[in-house]
Amino acid sequence: MSDKPLAPRDQGAPDYTKHLHPLMLKNYGEWVSHDRMRPGVLVHTARGGDKLYTVRAGSPRTMSADTVRKVCDIADKYCQGFLRFTSRSNIEFLCGDKNDLDNLIKAVEKDLGWPLGGTGPSVSNISHTQGWLHCNLPGTDAAGSVKAMMDDLIEEFRNENLPNRVHMATSCCQINCASHGDISVIVQHHHPPRINHNNMQICELPKVVAICPAAAIRPAVINGVETVEVVEEKCMYCGACHGQCPSMEIRDSETDSLSIWVGGKMSAARGAPTFMKLAVWGIPNNPPRWPEVSEAIRRILNAYKATGKPWERIGEWIDRIGWAKFFEMTGFPFTRYHIDDGPEALSNLNRSAMIRL
Amino acid sequence: MSGKHDKNKAMTLHTPLLNELESGPWPSFFSDLKEYSKKKPVVVQLLNQLEESYENRWNYWIGKVLNAPGYGGGIIARVSEKADKYPGLANFHTVRVIEPPGWVYNTDALRNLADTAERNGAGILQFHGMTGDILLLGFSDEGSLQCVEDLMHDGWDIGGSGAALRTLQCCVGQARCEMACYDTMKVTKHLTDSFIHYLHRPEFVYKFKFKLSGCSNDCANSMVRSDMPIIGTWRGPMQVDQDKVAEFIDAKGMEYLIDNVLTRCPTRCLSVKGKTLQVDNDNCVRCMHCINVMHHALSPGKDRGVTILIGGHRTLKIGDTMASVLVPFMKLETDEDLEKLVEFVERVWEFWNDNGMDHERVGEFIARVGMGTFLKGIGVEPDPRMIRQPRTTSYIKFEELAPPRMDGEGNKMPPVWNREAEAVETA
Ligand code: HEM
Ligand code: SF4
Ligand code: SF4
Ligand code: SF4
Numbered sequence: 001m002s003d004k005p006l007a008p009r010d011q012g013a014p015d016y017t018k019h020l021h022p023l024m025l026k027n028y029g030e031w032v033s034h035d036r037m038r039p040g041v042l043v044h045t046a047r048g049g050d051k052l053y054t055v056r057a058g059s060p061r062t063m064s065a066d067t068v069r070k071v072c073d074i075a076d077k078y079c080q081g082f083l084r085f086t087s088r089s090n091i092e093f094l095c096g097d098k099n100d101l102d103n104l105i106k107a108v109e110k111d112l113g114w115p116l117g118g119t120g121p122s123v124s125n126i127s128h129t130q131g132w133l134h135c136n137l138p139g140t141d142a143a144g145s146v147k148a149m150m151d152d153l154i155e156e157f158r159n160e161n162l163p164n165r166v167h168m169a170t171s172c173c174q175i176n177c178a179s180h181g182d183i184s185v186i187v188q189h190h191h192p193p194r195i196n197h198n199n200m201q202i203c204e205l206p207k208v209v210a211i212c213p214a215a216a217i218r219p220a221v222i223n224g225v226e227t228v229e230v231v232e233e234k235c236m237y238c239g240a241c242h243g244q245c246p247s248m249e250i251r252d253s254e255t256d257s258l259s260i261w262v263g264g265k266m267s268a269a270r271g272a273p274t275f276m277k278l279a280v281w282g283i284p285n286n287p288p289r290w291p292e293v294s295e296a297i298r299r300i301l302n303a304y305k306a307t308g309k310p311w312e313r314i315g316e317w318i319d320r321i322g323w324a325k326f327f328e329m330t331g332f333p334f335t336r337y338h339i340d341d342g343p344e345a346l347s348n349l350n351r352s353a354m355i356r357l
Numbered sequence: 358m359s360g361k362h363d364k365n366k367a368m369t370l371h372t373p374l375l376n377e378l379e380s381g382p383w384p385s386f387f388s389d390l391k392e393y394s395k396k397k398p399v400v401v402q403l404l405n406q407l408e409e410s411y412e413n414r415w416n417y418w419i420g421k422v423l424n425a426p427g428y429g430g431g432i433i434a435r436v437s438e439k440a441d442k443y444p445g446l447a448n449f450h451t452v453r454v455i456e457p458p459g460w461v462y463n464t465d466a467l468r469n470l471a472d473t474a475e476r477n478g479a480g481i482l483q484f485h486g487m488t489g490d491i492l493l494l495g496f497s498d499e500g501s502l503q504c505v506e507d508l509m510h511d512g513w514d515i516g517g518s519g520a521a522l523r524t525l526q527c528c529v530g531q532a533r534c535e536m537a538c539y540d541t542m543k544v545t546k547h548l549t550d551s552f553i554h555y556l557h558r559p560e561f562v563y564k565f566k567f568k569l570s571g572c573s574n575d576c577a578n579s580m581v582r583s584d585m586p587i588i589g590t591w592r593g594p595m596q597v598d599q600d601k602v603a604e605f606i607d608a609k610g611m612e613y614l615i616d617n618v619l620t621r622c623p624t625r626c627l628s629v630k631g632k633t634l635q636v637d638n639d640n641c642v643r644c645m646h647c648i649n650v651m652h653h654a655l656s657p658g659k660d661r662g663v664t665i666l667i668g669g670h671r672t673l674k675i676g677d678t679m680a681s682v683l684v685p686f687m688k689l690e691t692d693e694d695l696e697k698l699v700e701f702v703e704r705v706w707e708f709w710n711d712n713g714m715d716h717e718r719v720g721e722f723i724a725r726v727g728m729g730t731f732l733k734g735i736g737v738e739p740d741p742r743m744i745r746q747p748r749t750t751s752y753i754k755f756e757e758l759a760p761p762r763m764d765g766e767g768n769k770m771p772p773v774w775n776r777e778a779e780a781v782e783t784a
């Protein structure tokens with residue numbers, strides 16, 4: 001680095017007013033309604049009558065600088081140079097002129113190759129994380145598995161044929177950066193961490209002892225080396241210690257597997273937000289295209305599509321039809337591992353004689 | 358330089374497994390990076406290592422620590438175990454950048470990010486990290502530091518990491534959504550700027566996240582992903598345009614209204630008389646459902662503000678915690694309102710950081726000490742709107758009923774059971 005003085009620190013968040021489409025700035029707080037013109041295209045109407053068109057497309061989230069420039073070229077041409085991203089890594093081209101819409105859509109689909117969709121009752125883009133591309137903890141990949149899953153789900157993304165929206169997420173370890181979704185995929189480990197005692201001195205021991213949720217880690221001296229040991233009966237293979245300390249290897253390429261969880265919902269519409277629940281476990285971690293994951297997701301979506309009622313999210317649909325029906329329709333085995341033994345254990349039992357018979 | 362230590366060592370792309378991610382209709386990050394690798398040799402190394410991960414179902418990144426001068430976070434440093442084979446990945450870090458609130462961009466800014474990422478590193482960008490910030494991937498130690506300087510020179514600032522405040526994230530709010538009950542972008546910027554010190558310097562017992570949504574549709578996913586969700590809401594009646602209600606009924610039919618609006622209201626506070634909709638506003642819990650379905654006819658009420666919640670986070674360590682109500686309603690419009698919020702947050706942080714254990718998220722802290730104790734600690738009165746129902750366990754230590762028993766001091770029953778009497782006696 002040069003000897004130039006350091007750039008100013010602590011400048012804070014960018015001034016968003018410089019990043020707003022002129023119609024957004026002009027009508028800030030004055031929007032009165034919106035309509036979906038077709039899947040992937042929204043129009044918002046302001047009090048004074050201005051209309052802003054949004055063309056939503058699925059992005060791969062990870063992009064080269066050249067792709068970002070291509071995106072900018074399109075926004076410069078049709079959007080006065082303004083766009084935004086959604087929380088699920090969709091891109092939204094913002095367009096003030098209805099006459100530009102057709103060309104804008106053509107540019108997004110043809111030049112960029114990104115599909116329009118993710119609006120209304122559809123499967124939106126999958127929230128995902130780093131995976132093998134760039135994290136230190138992953139048991140599987142992120143962007144690659146999303147690509148494979150979305151190839152299979154693209155018609156559900158492009159059309160609005162589901163009872164309600166489906167938010168999906170996939171996470172490459174149990175830290176679960178991609179969080180809860182209507183359908184979420186997570187890696188699971190099946191053994192305690194393997195400790196590399198010779199490497200242990202690199203971290204502060206109390207930190208890794210403190211992070212274990214099962215109080216399974218304790219300081220130990222092994223072969224004269226100050227290190228830690230794991231009480232295997234207590235350990236629940238969560239991998240928290242691995243996140244803290246690279247010498248506690250939790251992953252196992254032979255035995256790590258994937259599980260799918262359903263019914264997470266953050267919105268309060270119709271009922272309080274809900275956590276996702278275990279649907280199926282023991283799915284092989286099978287790169288490069290993870291076909292078993294796609295197959296399992298397809299089964300959930302087919303059942304949801306067949307019997308879900310309008311506006312029911314996946315969790316609400318299962319609440320109505322019951323878990324027995326869910327397992328019957330999807331063909332996933334219901335096992336003793338589906339019965340909770342965590343903090344919510346007792347309240348997750350059916351504490352009534354209310355049963356569909 | 359050339360040979361083993363050449364970061365740009367020429368290498369041919371060998372990716373038989375990854376090539377399978379080129380077929381199919383969804384945009385492929387791999388095809389993009391493959392094309393880009395012709396211009397950026399280090400990306401060939403990255404993809405070849407990724408190919409090995411695919412082959413062996415194994416990961417080759419290890420974490421390390423690197424900070425820009427004056428900052429204690431914001432760079433996520435990664436070194437490759439295969440640096441001998443892929444020298445360009447010996448140090449290959451991520452820089453977290455604070456996004457414009459609501460993820461809105463002008464293209465000058467985006468081009469600037471692309472240029473900065475390309476000039477100083479591998480030229481790979483992610484929109485966005487799940488935390489909400491922009492991620493720029495693939496910098497050496499030097500490249501990271503230069504990238505950070507360049508970014509800050511151009512008016513950007515870098516994100517948080519470690520036991521610190523994280524970059525905030527908010528929904529598009531009033532910039533393009535008619536549901537928004539407060540100015541999410543403005544509040545996000547205000548909180549970010551007010552607390553920027555805590556974002557850049559890990560001084561907490563553990564991380565702290567805010568996520569801000571303009572209504573309880575919660576497009577910012579705040580409820581389980583943030584320690585303090587701030588969600589827009591309103592007091593008093595919602596706005597109903599009865600002409601539009603009639604239009605809705607004419608277009609969709611009465612049956613649709615009954616099946617999809619009236620019976621889906623969680624507190625059954627909607628009814629219909631002729632073609633007019635009646636709302637029992639006292640019992641509406643602001644869930645947003647009817648407004649979502651009939652958004653031409655219904656909208657949030659005029660007296661708007663926020664509900665502040667506390668304690669959401671994902672499973673580590675005590676299992677998932679959903680955030681719960683801390684402040685049922687507060688106005689968030691004026692500068693004074695914003696200052697009140699900043700002071701309130703500082704009070705929460707002080708109690709949590711003084712009493713929380715190492716690595717204890719605020720939700721875990723509340724689970725350990727109890728919400729009652731937490732409220733007392735931060736000086737907030739208990740409110741029935743904070744709970745789903747009162748406790749069902751009868752073992753309780755009542756401070757009021759357990760005055761000292763020794764030394765002949767009185768043990769008279771204070772009048773705690775009656776609301777009015779309590780106000781007089783214990784105020
Ligand atoms: C070495 C330590 C860690 C680093 C470097 C790190 C880094 C990151 C990164 C880069 C992301 C964004 C991922 C993406 O979008 O691709 C992320 C998100 C996330 N991380 Fe971490 N992480 C670390 C430890 C942890 C731990 C121990 C937890 C659990 C308590 C955790 C929980 C999360 C969650 C829940 C998210 C999602 C973000 C959100 O919802 O706001 N991380 N982290
Ligand atoms: S889910 Fe786990 S492995 Fe994946 S990016 Fe997050 S911390 Fe890393
Ligand atoms: S895997 Fe989890 S439970 Fe097991 S020792 Fe590590 S932190 Fe503790
Ligand atoms: S959270 Fe509410 S206000 Fe914000 S974008 Fe979503 S619907 Fe609009």
Ligand code: SF4
Nearest residue numbers: 622641642644645647
């Ligand atoms: S917002 Fe929700 S609770 Fe209120 S009237 Fe509408 S459906 Fe009922």
